[in-house]
Amino acid sequence: MTQLDDQPSGPDALAQALTQPFTPGMRDNPASLAEYDDEVAGPAPVSLPDPRTREFVEEWRNASYNCFSSGHKFCREVCPVMQVTRNESWTPTAFHANVVAMEKGELEIADVAADYVNCTQCGACELRCPNTLFTGDFYRFRTRTVDVVKAVRALAVDSGIHQPQWQTWNRRTDERTHEPVLGETDISQEHVRDWADGLDLPIGGETILFVDCEAAFYRTAVPRAVAQILQQAGVEFGLMGEQWCCGGPAAEMGYVDQAKRFARHNLDNWRATGTRRVLVLDPHDYISFTEDYPKYFGEEFDIEVVLVVELVADLIREGRLTPSVPVERTITYHDPCRLNKRKGIWQQPREVLRSIPGLTFHDVDRVTQWSYCSGGGGGLPVEKPELTAAISANRIEKAKTLEVDTLVSACPWSERPLSEAGDGEDIDVVDIHEILAQSLGIEVGGSRGEVGDRRSGCGGGSCGGAGGCGGGEGSAS
Amino acid sequence: MSDDSRLRPYRYAEQTSPPEPQRVSDVAVTTFEHVFEVDPRLMERHVLQQQFPNWDSLRIMSSRHDHLDWMHAHFADSVVTGSELLAEIEAEEDA
Secondary structure, eight states: OOOOTTOOOSHHHHHHHTTSOOOTTOTTSOGGGGGOOOOOOOOOOOOOSOHHHHHHHHHHHHHHHHHHTTOOOTHHHHOHHHHHHOOGGGSHHHHHHHHHHHHTTSOOHHHHGGGGGSOOOOOHHHHHSHHHHTTHHHHTOOOOHHHHHHHHHHHHHHTTOOOHHHHHHHHHHHHHSSOOOSSSSOOSGGGTTGGGTTSOOOBOSSEEEEOOHHHHHTOTHHHHHHHHHHHHTTOOOEEOSSOOOOSHHHHHHTOHHHHHHHHHHHHHHHHHTTOOEEEEOOHHHHHIIIIIHHHHHGGGOOOEEEEHHHHHHHHHHTTSOOOOSOOOOEEEEOOOHHHHHHHOOOHHHHHHHHTSTTOEEOOOOTTGGGGOOOSOSTTHHHHOHHHHHHHHHHHHHHHHTTTOSEEEESOHHHHHHHHHHHHTTTOEEEEHHHHHHHHTTOOOOSOOHHHHHHHHTSSSSOOSSTTSOOSOOOOOO | OOOOOSOOOBOHHHHTOOOOOEEEETTEEEOSTTOEEEOGGGGSSSSOOOOOOHHHHHHHHHHHHHHHHHHHHHHOSOOOOHHHHHHHHHHHHHO
16 A cells, blocks of 8 residues: 655646546545545435425435435335235335435325335335345445334324324323223223232332333233243342333334323333333334434433343343243244344344243244234234234244244234234244243233133133143233 | 344443444444444545444344355355355466
8 A cells, every 4th residue: 555645736636536446535546636526416406395394305315315226126025015015105115215206396295194104114124125234334324214114104293194093093192101002901000010910029120121012901921921930030120110101103103202202201210210221021112212212312311221032041041040841832933023123133032942842943044034024013003904914914824834833923012913813824823931931830820812812712811821821810901 | 144142231322332443444444343334434425324323233244144144045056255266267277
């Protein structure tokens, strides 16, 4: 590498230097290139009358051109919505192209807002995109479909364009401080800890367990399994003083102010009870706490966040948990999108499952599963339950080819639609914590949801062993 | 396949503090093992870099390795290194 100190300068030198291809920033570039004032040529920007749209396209134009100008389209076949609809307007490519068209003044938010419902925010497209997979970490610039979809939804809400079911869902969430998950339980603050009846868990403390709305009010066997597993391992933890919804679903559907308000409440409540560490069993909450909250609060967010399935794998490795009761099932594992694709967490759940005696495990690798999804995320089941059902059926179909009797998931939000789809194919859907608890000899109690309880044969409480409770204490709610 | 199965609690301060970059060429640096990044001074105009917590860089790097392994497993009868190919060409030229 040679840096020439006596290189010629001036206009002639620059013209000479520009006759050869060069890489900006190279130390042995001709010194005259430092004087080169490069420009970006292009059409004059269109003046957009709406200030919200102007601000939006300014923020998201580069992310959108990153997709639009490359157009690889590897995203299409890993997209769960594309797989079941083949609708070109609902592809990641279209979601970015629309932003480009908005920047050019060719589209307005009202023209496209409804298209953006059709996304589970699973992250498959942005991970499979070469602009992420092959260059994203190098340039610190990757495909951002999930963020773009969330931003478009937020622009729609701010512009007064609402999707009817999302609007109702978020209004009710705001009223009740929890998502209005469908089920028998009354959704309210006084019932949010009902799932823990009889477990003798303290309130507050340095470490607390955060339970998502679906698990707290519907699939209560999951938090009961988690709590009792941690108790068996001697992990000290409590429950939140006044837990509200994490706010993630509101952020996903575009109701950002509400999401921030809920996040503020939770952070303040953790502070009030001296909490330093939050244990999270739900992948959606994990996304909220490790992506949304840091954006909202910056350095103020000094809470340690621990994913329970990672902790449990660690406890098994350390010998603090030893699954010993054989579970005679033939299973496959469903990689939750928010763990596998969006966080790269796929090893620990497999480690947990391989520690359970009796299981016959037909695994499907994590890369193949980039194109798998339950359809249960991103608000899709609220606004378009028929699409969620089609995506779940697609996932169950893949499990069926493996001739398994059980699909194990690690995400409560995936388990309701997968259970409903699996019922018709005689495939039971079990949470990884439920099945681990069974192998640890724990009588879980609680409910595995309508389908799970019916398949367990006791009409509630997931008793009879098949569901992982083994005890039949009845529904926690 | 990548092997990074240890417990990794999320801590904001850690995630926003990547290792001190080491220069590997005129235009690239390295931070974590196997993570190479463009010299940030080359992305100060036109297209600015995004906020990248450490977990995201590591996730992409690991996913890339997993994906390449997956491609080889599914579509390659055999995998040869570049150095083997070069040696083969040189051997042919010498012959």
